[in-house]
Amino acid sequence: MLSINNLSYYIGGRPLYENASLHIKPRDKIGLVGINGSGKSTLLKIIYGDIQPSGGEIQKAKDCSIGFLNQDLLSYQSEDSILDVALEAFKETLALQEEIDAVLKQMETDYSEQVIEKLAHLQERFEAHEGYTIKAKAEEVLEGIGFQTADLNRPLKTFSGGWRMRVMLAKLLLEKPSLLMLDEPTNHLDLPSIQWVENYLKSYEGAVVVVSHDQTFLNNCSETTVEVSQGNLTSYAGNYAFYKKEKVAREEIQQNAYENQQQMIKQTERFIERFRAKATKSNQVQSRVKALDRMDRVSEVVRDEVSVNFKFKFSQKSGRDVVVLDGVSKSFGDLKILDNAHARIERGDKIALIGANGKGKSTVLRIIDGSEPIQGHREDGYNVIKSFFAQHQLEALGINNEILQELAQEGSKKTETELRNVLGCFLFTNEDVFKKIKVLSGGEKSRVALAKTLISEANFLLLDEPTNHLDIQSVNILTQALQQYEGTFVTVSHDRLFIQGVANKIWYIEDHQIKEYPGTYDEYVYWRSQQPQKQDTVPAASPKKETPPPVAKAADNGKDPARKTVIREKEKALEKLEEEITRLEKKKLALENQMADPSVYGDETQMQELNASYSLVRQDEVKLNKEWEALAEQIESLQGS
Numbered sequence: 001m002l003s004i005n006n007l008s009y010y011i012g013g014r015p016l017y018e019n020a021s022l023h024i025k026p027r028d029k030i031g032l033v034g035i036n037g038s039g040k041s042t043l044l045k046i047i048y049g050d051i052q053p054s055g056g057e058i059q060k061a062k063d064c065s066i067g068f069l070n071q072d073l074l075s076y077q078s079e080d081s082i083l084d085v086a087l088e089a090f091k092e093t094l095a096l097q098e099e100i101d102a103v104l105k106q107m108e109t110d111y112s113e114q115v116i117e118k119l120a121h122l123q124e125r126f127e128a129h130e131g132y133t134i135k136a137k138a139e140e141v142l143e144g145i146g147f148q149t150a151d152l153n154r155p156l157k158t159f160s161g162g163w164r165m166r167v168m169l170a171k172l173l174l175e176k177p178s179l180l181m182l183d184e185p186t187n188h189l190d191l192p193s194i195q196w197v198e199n200y201l202k203s204y205e206g207a208v209v210v211v212s213h214d215q216t217f218l219n220n221c222s223e224t225t226v227e228v229s230q231g232n233l234t235s236y237a238g239n240y241a242f243y244k245k246e247k248v249a250r251e252e253i254q255q256n257a258y259e260n261q262q263q264m265i266k267q268t269e270r271f272i273e274r275f276r277a278k279a280t281k282s283n284q285v286q287s288r289v290k291a292l293d294r295m296d297r298v299s300e301v302v303r304d305e306v307s308v309n310f311k312f313k314f315s316q317k318s319g320r321d322v323v324v325l326d327g328v329s330k331s332f333g334d335l336k337i338l339d340n341a342h343a344r345i346e347r348g349d350k351i352a353l354i355g356a357n358g359k360g361k362s363t364v365l366r367i368i369d370g371s372e373p374i375q376g377h378r379e380d381g382y383n384v385i386k387s388f389f390a391q392h393q394l395e396a397l398g399i400n401n402e403i404l405q406e407l408a409q410e411g412s413k414k415t416e417t418e419l420r421n422v423l424g425c426f427l428f429t430n431e432d433v434f435k436k437i438k439v440l441s442g443g444e445k446s447r448v449a450l451a452k453t454l455i456s457e458a459n460f461l462l463l464d465e466p467t468n469h470l471d472i473q474s475v476n477i478l479t480q481a482l483q484q485y486e487g488t489f490v491t492v493s494h495d496r497l498f499i500q501g502v503a504n505k506i507w508y509i510e511d512h513q514i515k516e517y518p519g520t521y522d523e524y525v526y527w528r529s530q531q532p533q534k535q536d537t538v539p540a541a542s543p544k545k546e547t548p549p550p551v552a553k554a555a556d557n558g559k560d561p562a563r564k565t566v567i568r569e570k571e572k573a574l575e576k577l578e579e580e581i582t583r584l585e586k587k588k589l590a591l592e593n594q595m596a597d598p599s600v601y602g603d604e605t606q607m608q609e610l611n612a613s614y615s616l617v618r619q620d621e622v623k624l625n626k627e628w629e630a631l632a633e634q635i636e637s638l639q640g641s
Helices: 040-048 071-075 082-106 113-128 131-144 161-175 191-202 215-221 240-275 279-294 361-369 391-396 403-408 416-425 430-434 442-454 472-484 496-502 521-529 561-595 604-640
Strands: 002-011 014-024 029-033 055-060 066-069 179-183 207-211 224-229 232-236 321-332 335-346 350-354 375-380 386-389 460-464 488-492 505-510 513-517
Touching: 002 040, 014 040, 014 055, 014 232, 029 040, 029 215, 029 240, 040 066, 040 179, 040 207, 066 161, 082 113, 082 131, 082 161, 113 131, 131 161, 131 191, 161 179, 161 191, 191 215, 207 215, 215 240, 215 496, 224 240, 232 240, 240 279, 240 561, 240 604, 321 361, 335 361, 335 488, 335 505, 335 513, 350 361, 350 496, 361 386, 361 460, 361 488, 361 505, 386 442, 391 442, 403 416, 403 430, 403 442, 416 430, 416 442, 442 460, 442 472, 472 496, 488 496, 496 521, 513 521, 561 604
Parallel strands: 029 207, 029 224, 066 179, 179 207, 350 488, 350 505, 386 460, 460 488
Antiparallel strands: 002 014, 002 055, 224 232, 321 335, 321 375, 505 513
């Protein structure tokens, strides 16, 4: 459907892409990944035609249409209602409607057979285009991504940039282009909307290319992962989780091949140096010199991963109670957020506040901070030192300061070396620390603001959407940092993997109360799935400690022989799968040993065959492991039911 061949693109003489190639087939679901600045968004703009490549070509089928959601659309304005903007996706159908309206107007004075036939023809085409359902479709998509029915007739210009971006996403989804390209679509979506988009993309009839920092989103809606690294595009036949495992395996093979080749090169160079002056060995020496010149050098693995290697400290611990809310109410006109709500945050709590947009999560965060006026009582605990991160604080950074200078002004009394170590963990290395704040991208400013928050020696952090505008590597760094943090924090986030990685309690707003689940996000999701549709007895956040509701399992009383037979059959199938997986693991190990053999390097054909065989074995192994997990879950479910 679309082919990128030998693509090159240079920025100031530096190659962002060099002879990169990629083929996109109909119905491909591709996750485009890579470190910040590697050129993911640039590639999408090149494909769309906004940027011209320095070299190479992009070929696409004649019937291939492209839709592109990018951050530039934040500035789009319109006097039309959001429903009308979304309906612009059906341009041809709307044009037919206008023709039908014109003919109906004409029929007020002209009842000729010709006019009646024209109307019938237009109505037939209109029906073929499903014209009578386009409004319902537009409403379904808009409400799916978070709009209320009452909002649909409001002008687009009355919404914030994030909500306008949702409208543009809805319009693109309704247009159904052959190739749908989405650049960080989850930045402006809440959890329910993200899940709705995931389900929509799974069944999308065209091809999809997604750039996202949300690993769970990538796992759920991509089937192929393309990595942008060192000017190349490398494809992996699976979602992001598969890519991470496969990349480790490939890098291990590459590093082994590199080390073996380096050893062979050193041996060859020693031979050349030793016998260079001997006439009897001149032919052998020349042969080895030519062999070195012709050799395709294996590159050493350059790893992108960064680990947080410092410990966050604060000068004093807080008391047991950090913040107590008692009988708190908050409304904005007719919009009620909280009504006589109670909550308690204790030292060591790692709380994720989740839920749909419009429920008041950011408002609750400001109430906890003490910066939002309320009815009721709010009290800070003993020795509580707060630090609040929110997106609007990016504008509070000193735009004329250098990055290192900005952190030094935080007052943490850290040395320059310590500050450089902190910045290194947030991907600012070497001369980067002397960049002015005013030249940084939104993501880079977020990393600076987060670094400032985390070195502030606060023992209580409030983090409002800290993963927005960060790439995957930066999110992983923030996750590691918060896992090491010994204080207390509350974070609002829609990134499920991030929440699962850092939170030990889940808060959500329901019935104008702050409700609490005392466990991880995955445990919360499972518990929530077991509850009735309308939850009347959800535990509220309170001074009392509560334990997660137990999941009841009925004991097997031996009175169901049919079920026992089914279990035995499934266990036999599980054993066969285990045997097949063991066989594949042995085969994979044998292939790895062959590929690590230095004698293979000179035979390009053999190396390609081994690579192809290895890739197939890996795919089979992944497939069988998934089958094993599914079967094991079925057996566990049968045994527990």
